[in-house]
Amino acid sequence: MFSRRHLLQSMSAGFGYLAFAGMCNERAAAEAASTNPLAPKTPHFPARAKRVIFLCMQGGPSHVDTFDYKPQLAKDHGKSGKYGGSLLKSPWEFRQRGDSGLWISDIFPNVAKHADDMTLIRSMQCDQPVHPGAMTQMHTGTAQFIRPSLGAWTLYGLGTENESLPGFVSLNPPSGSSRNYGSSFLPAIYSGSKVGRSSRFGRGNSGESVPDIRNPNLSEKQQRKQLDLIQRLNEEKLKREKYQPGIEGMIESYELAFRMQDAMPSLMDTSEETQSTLDLYGINNATTESFGKQCLLARRFVEAGVRFVEVTHGNWDQHVNLSVDHKARAEACDQPIAGLLQDLKQRDMLKDTLVIWGGEFGRTPAAQGGDGRNHNNKGYTTWMAGGGVKGGFSYGATDEHGYEAIENKCHIHDWHATILHLLGLDHEQLTYRYAGRDFRLTDVHGNVATDILA
Incomplete structure (x- = not known):
């Protein structure tokens, strides 16, 4: 008692x-x-990569049809699968590519030309077999709680190199929760600025959406006076109510938006790009034009100092009709991705730009609906290029049919730890105190996949 x-x-x-x-x-x-929360910051140790372009393949592309060669799956086509259903061989041939001899499917003929710049991580794992949870975990490290996204942590850890642009941009952001590019308990200024989908936008000459932040009825001087008044009111409210992350974020966002009104439209205008550059990205081809423009904008953003750019492409969720629809998805992004890698390389930027490709999970070796595959979070493939990773390298492996990772397993926490490491950030030291606890992207998990480092 x-x-x-x-x-x-x-x-x-x-x-x-x-x-x-x-x-x-x-x-x-x-x-x-x-202090300026977006000012460039010194990394924990010398960085291999200065910036990130994340090519997010929404819907779960099939690893056994793209980058994970499984000759035994072809031999066992039609036999009973490990967990039911009949094993389904890939409709596409795999070939050894480049000097490294990496096995890559014919579904990506142009990306395959860059095999010697790529590290294939063929042992990925996450905890969620459903799209919303897996997509959120891929971006934030967890599916259960609201946490800052990978891009927000990157911006928080490194700052940005251009005060007139967002440090984190999400082009055509993933459908669903804004958590995928949000900052959660980090200051709101670290959230991703979304360009595309349901935001309020104007139009640039590139045909892509740009934030509509100009007031045509006011001069720049008048807009500055108006903004100063709003900022004084916000600051007074902040003094009265002390710690209010929403108000702090609004103050910073208004200032950034004012600076963006001159920088963003010119950056989004691709009219001065050469014809050869437009052709490189497939912009004059109806099949590749949309994603090609986004990849070109990603290059322009990082070249201008944006720290983290995410470009989303989908939908890769083929439970049926995989041979037709997966091919269509690949045709729409194959040339643009290859063009991006080549453009970065020509500009001597690939060496310190980390390009990441991947979806929220892979797909099963067994068929579903006759010509489709189900979700598979136990073993799938992502790849990285540039930014300090080995070229022409394969890391980890799944079993002979591609059901699950069995060698050098790379959980999503390990993936995040490795990305941060390439940026010069120790995932255990990159923390933020919230509600009396130090939080980090990888929670209490994660190991850097040191074998992939160049």
Whole structure:
């Protein structure tokens, strides 16, 4: 039995802890507000990559039809699968590519030409076999909680190199939750700026959407005065209510938007690009034009100093009709991705630009619906190029049919730890104090896949 005195003593200790945690949060917020939160920051150690382009393949592309060669699957075509259904061989041939001899499917003939620049991670794993959860975990490290995205952590850790542009841009962001490019408890200024889908946009000469932040009825000087008044009101509210992340984020976002109104339209205007560059990305081809424009914009963004750019392509969710629809998805992005890699290389940017390709999971070796495949989160493939990774290298492996990873397993936490490491960030040191606890992208997990480092 507890006495009343003992109970009050115990409760008061808890109240004290809550008060102390609140004071720590306020102090951290005040320190963050005293400096430019987007200013370039020194990494934990020398970085191999300065920036990231993440090519997000929404829907789960099939690893056994793209980058994970399984000759035994072809031999066992039609036999009973490990978990039911009949094994389905790939409709596409695999061939050894480049000097390295990496096995890559004919579904990506142009990307395959860059085999010697790529590391194939063929042992990926995540915890979720359903699209929303797996997509969220791929971006934030968890499917259960609201956490900052990979791009937000990158911007928080490194800052940006262009004060007039967002440090994190999501082109045609993944459908579903904004958590995939959000900052959660990190200051709102680290959220991704979405370009595409349901945002309010104007049109650039490139045909892509641009933020509509100009007021045609006001001069730039008048807009500045208007913004100054709004900012003073926001700052007064912040003083009264102290720690308010939403208000802090609004203040920073308004300032960034004002600077963007001159920088963004010119950056989105691709009219001065050479015809050879447009052809390189497949922009004058109806099949490849849309994704080609996005890949070209990604290059322009990182060239201008944007730290993290995500470009989304899909839908790769073929439970039926895989031979037709997977081919169509690949044809739409094969030339643009190859063009991006070649363009970066020609500009001497690939060496310090980390290009990542992957979906939220892979697909089963067994057939579904006759000519389709189900979800597979136990073993699938992503790849990286440039940015300090080995070229022409294969890391990890799945079993002989491609059901699950069996060698050098790379969980999504390991994947995140490796990406941060390439950027010069220690995933265990990149933390943010929130609610009395130091949080990180990889939670309490993650190991860097050192074998892929150049």
